[in-house]
Amino acid sequence: xxxxxxxxxxxxxxxxxTRAEQSDSVENISATKAExxxxxxxxxxxxxxxxxxxxxxxxxxxxxxNGWAVQPKLRTVQGEIEKVLRRILHDRTAQEQPTIRLTVAxxxxxxxxxxxQVCHLDVTQAMLDGCVGHMHVDAVKALELRLSRMVPNDxxxxxxxxxxxxxxxxxxxxxxxxxxRIADAQSTYDPRQLSYVWHIDDxxxxxxxxxxxxxxxxxxxxxxxxxxNPGGTTIREVKTAxxxxxxxxxxxxxxxxEQYRTPAIESGLLCFTIVADAFARNMVRSxxxxxxxxxxxxxxxxxxxxxxxxxxxxxxxxPIAPEGLxxxxxxxxPNDQLASRAEAIRAVRTLD
Amino acid sequence: xxxxxxxxxxxxxxxxxTRAEQSDSVENISATKAExxxxxxxxxxxxxxxxxxxxxxxxxxxxxxNGWAVQPKLRTVQGEIEKVLRRILHDRTAQEQPTIRLTVAxxxxxxxxxxxQVCHLDVTQAMLDGCVGHMHVDAVKALELRLSRMVPNDxxxxxxxxxxxxxxxxxxxxxxxxxxRIADAQSTYDPRQLSYVWHIDDxxxxxxxxxxxxxxxxxxxxxxxxxxNPGGTTIREVKTAxxxxxxxxxxxxxxxxEQYRTPAIESGLLCFTIVADAFARNMVRSxxxxxxxxxxxxxxxxxxxxxxxxxxxxxxxxPIAPEGLxxxxxxxxPNDQLASRAEAIRAVRTLD
Numbered sequence: 001x002x003x004x005x006x007x008x009x010x011x012x013x014x015x016x017x018t019r020a021e022q023s024d025s026v027e028n029i030s031a032t033k034a035e036x037x038x039x040x041x042x043x044x045x046x047x048x049x050x051x052x053x054x055x056x057x058x059x060x061x062x063x064x065x066n067g068w069a070v071q072p073k074l075r076t077v078q079g080e081i082e083k084v085l086r087r088i089l090h091d092r093t094a095q096e097q098p099t100i101r102l103t104v105a106x107x108x109x110x111x112x113x114x115x116x117q118v119c120h121l122d123v124t125q126a127m128l129d130g131c132v133g134h135m136h137v138d139a140v141k142a143l144e145l146r147l148s149r150m151v152p153n154d155x156x157x158x159x160x161x162x163x164x165x166x167x168x169x170x171x172x173x174x175x176x177x178x179x180x181r182i183a184d185a186q187s188t189y190d191p192r193q194l195s196y197v198w199h200i201d202d203x204x205x206x207x208x209x210x211x212x213x214x215x216x217x218x219x220x221x222x223x224x225x226x227x228x229n230p231g232g233t234t235i236r237e238v239k240t241a242x243x244x245x246x247x248x249x250x251x252x253x254x255x256x257x258e259q260y261r262t263p264a265i266e267s268g269l270l271c272f273t274i275v276a277d278a279f280a281r282n283m284v285r286s287x288x289x290x291x292x293x294x295x296x297x298x299x300x301x302x303x304x305x306x307x308x309x310x311x312x313x314x315x316x317x318x319p320i321a322p323e324g325l326x327x328x329x330x331x332x333x334p335n336d337q338l339a340s341r342a343e344a345i346r347a348v349r350t351l352d
Numbered sequence: 353x354x355x356x357x358x359x360x361x362x363x364x365x366x367x368x369x370t371r372a373e374q375s376d377s378v379e380n381i382s383a384t385k386a387e388x389x390x391x392x393x394x395x396x397x398x399x400x401x402x403x404x405x406x407x408x409x410x411x412x413x414x415x416x417x418n419g420w421a422v423q424p425k426l427r428t429v430q431g432e433i434e435k436v437l438r439r440i441l442h443d444r445t446a447q448e449q450p451t452i453r454l455t456v457a458x459x460x461x462x463x464x465x466x467x468x469q470v471c472h473l474d475v476t477q478a479m480l481d482g483c484v485g486h487m488h489v490d491a492v493k494a495l496e497l498r499l500s501r502m503v504p505n506d507x508x509x510x511x512x513x514x515x516x517x518x519x520x521x522x523x524x525x526x527x528x529x530x531x532x533r534i535a536d537a538q539s540t541y542d543p544r545q546l547s548y549v550w551h552i553d554d555x556x557x558x559x560x561x562x563x564x565x566x567x568x569x570x571x572x573x574x575x576x577x578x579x580x581n582p583g584g585t586t587i588r589e590v591k592t593a594x595x596x597x598x599x600x601x602x603x604x605x606x607x608x609x610e611q612y613r614t615p616a617i618e619s620g621l622l623c624f625t626i627v628a629d630a631f632a633r634n635m636v637r638s639x640x641x642x643x644x645x646x647x648x649x650x651x652x653x654x655x656x657x658x659x660x661x662x663x664x665x666x667x668x669x670x671p672i673a674p675e676g677l678x679x680x681x682x683x684x685x686p687n688d689q690l691a692s693r694a695e696a697i698r699a700v701r702t703l704d
Contacts, residue, residue: 061543113544115617153551156541177612179603189508191413192465192678196544199505240610246603251531251618253599258592258627260529260681265467266603266616275610326544329612 051122053163054140056081056102056147061154062113063195063323069107077114077155078102084150088143089127105169105330106176106279111322113196116158118330120169166339167332171346175239176279177329180272180288180320186245187268197269198324204270204295206243212294212304213241213272216287223311225287226280234311236283240275243291278345285319292320403474405515406492408433408454408499413506414465415547415675421459429507430454430471436502440495441479457521457682458528458631463674465548468510470682472521518691519684523698527591528631529681532624532640532672538597539620549621550676556622556647558595564646564656565593565624568639575663577639578632586663588635592627595643630697637671644672 058081066074070082085100104119128139135142144160151157166172181197183189184204189197216222219237226234246269250261272288290307293299293316307317333341410433418426422434437452456471480491487494496512503509518524533549535541536556541549568574571589578586598621602613624640642659645651645668659669685693 059540059542059544061546115542115544115614154543154546156543158540177610177614179614188411188510190411190467191506191508192411192467192548194413194506195547240608242608244604244606246616247605251598251623252596252625254596256592256594256625258529258625260627260683262467262529262531262625262680264598264616264618266618271603273604273608273610273614275612328614331612 049124049126052125052128053167054121054123054143055159055161055163055167055169056119056121056157057159057161058117058119059115059156059158060113060117061195062108062111064154065110067108067110067112068104068117077108078104078119080152080155081147084147085121088131088146088150089123103169105173106327108325108327109285109319109322112325112327114327116329117327118169118173118332120163120167164335164338166335166342168338168342169330171342172332172338173278173345174331174333174341175275175277176327176331177273177275178279178284179326179328180274180284180324181266181326182270182272182292182324183268184270187270190265193265195323196326198321200292202296204292205297206245206270206295208297208301209243209272209291209295211301212291213243213274213287215301215305215308216241216274220308221311222280222283222287222308223313224307224317225290225313226283227313228280232280234280234283236276236278236280238274238276240273241287243270243272245270282319284325285322286317288324289320290317401476401478404477404480405519406473406475406495407511407513407515407519407521408471408473408509409511409513410469410471411467411508411510412465412469413547414460414463416506417462419460419462419464420456420469429460429466430456432504432507433499436499437473440483440498440502441475455521457525458679460677460679461637461671461674464677464679466679468681469679470521470525470684472515472519516687516690518687518694520690520694521682523694524684524690525630525697526683526685526693527627527629528679528683529625529627530631530636531678531680532626532636532676533618533678534622534624534644534676535620536622539622542617545617547675548678550673552644554648556644557649558597558622558647560649560653561595561624561643561647563653564643565595565626565639567653567657567660568593568626572660573663574632574635574639574660575665576659576669577642577665578635579665580632584632586632586635588628588630588632590626590628592625593639595622595624597622634671636677637674638669640676641672642669 060077062077064075065077065080068077070076070079082100082102089100100121102119102121105117106114108114108117128143131142131146132139133142135145137145140160140162144157147160148157181193182204183193183197183199185201186203189199216238217240219235221233221235223234228234246264246266248267249264251264252262255261272291274284274287290299290304294301294304299316332338412429414429416427417429417432420429422428422431434452434454441452452473454471454473457469458466460466460469480495483491483494483498485494487497489497492512492514496509499512500509533545534556535545535549535551537553538555541551568590569592571587573585573587575586578588580586598616598618600619601616603616604614607613624643626636626639642651642656646653646656651668684690
């Protein structure tokens, strides 16, 4: 039912090999200075034509992707979008050819979904202007329309906009919201939800699961439930974490007298909502796995508490199946705090 | 955006060739006497061991099926379930070998879903007894458990039960409920719903669509919007038909203080609910297509009214994309009316 993660994170070779499988959400908080000051171009080019930062709001069904991050020869969300962007932006600016590279708020793993993901991209005015063609809209809208139409149908581009001063999709973010959906013995499993709901036949003890979830709230080292990036930590601040069953409710509020009321499709699902400043690699899926083990009665709340107290990664706290997980939201501070937030977050988190 | 159906239904060759593509829901109301009295066996065998009728309640994601009905070499819902049933029921009753054949309430077309479908199956006591094996449950429960575990994960078996006297999944049904889901310009398209929501960029005039939908209510010949079975009619009684936008509402009713409330996944979708005694081939998808043409302003409500008045099948009223359609419910009368209802419905419907 789960995919235990017993890889020693200190073993670099194993780490690299299993990287794609393991990460369910990664905010790399230890980027180098060079990466930050030259986000999408070489230094010389930056001086020639100033870069414009674009914010892209999007969603995707992760089922047929090997996660967000580009990987050679694998179908990834970043890979598909960058491929389309290169067609849209480069064909018209052949002399410039700066690298098209997206920076994302929450790197999601293979099979994990996003109903609202945010990324940014730096482009030149010339590249943008080249998007308009015969369209009667401004350049950013033209890019949005072309991108929307050209990405595959398991990606939805919701908006492309000029990012406010100081905006960084990854470092400016204040918090991320993830939801994990389960159809358990008390739910009626609907196969239309195959790609985004995890299905088990077990009865789950929700009270016990909520006791475990409550232990995650606050600033903790999630070393038992996450894998650090090289040079990073597993210390994060969880703001909210709880399990709830979605109430049974009709799809339509004001019916036309029919006897049978079609229920909303998520009626009866068991959902885990978690909000944190950021999530370390594997963190959400490993916490869900821990809670589910408690809910099944295979582990106690005390076991979970012990894992929170002593941050040690081992087989029993590996990540659960990816399909139930969706990145639902990324929150940013007001525009005048975007730059200072990004500056503060670029520092590696420590307990002191 | 739609798939116009311009096939002349009188041309038998074309009809057979495009049959699988066209039918979105078929209740064949012109079955022969022989079919009815010998549902799953030859007459001699019926005398040897009386048949027990089982009712199966189930759901499926139609995306990867070529519809409900068995077709040679194609993956169909009926085909997959009957294949599993033959393994469960026949291995243990090799001498008997009666035909395993399901009778369904609503035959759905390729790509169409069912959140609650009903079918029946006739078996002998010996076949049932053979299901138990080492399980400590009764034979029907054993069949339910084995079937649930052995069907592919885009089918969910919700219940197997002994059918009450006189029950016929197809002929006893009082009414069927279908819902068609659209993500239009006013919805935020969520690719997790790729398999069960139809996505268009257009603005739709819901008031006009509801005016068209209202014209379908009552006993009508839906000849403009459906294809008759050989020997059957396109006269049906629509009890309810209307368009509504799903309200924006949070997934969880009682949150834990988080600022961002994750919305229910169907928030903002435009949904068509239709209830009728039965539906002719293509009927729901063709009515939806007619309404959408009105909603886009490409056709008027008067055009729709004319199509209702003069039942004539032609290209403009063909079926819309299948993925938005789900069979949500099949209603049956009280047990003491099951047999009389089935008897009445077996007659071919006529206007007089």
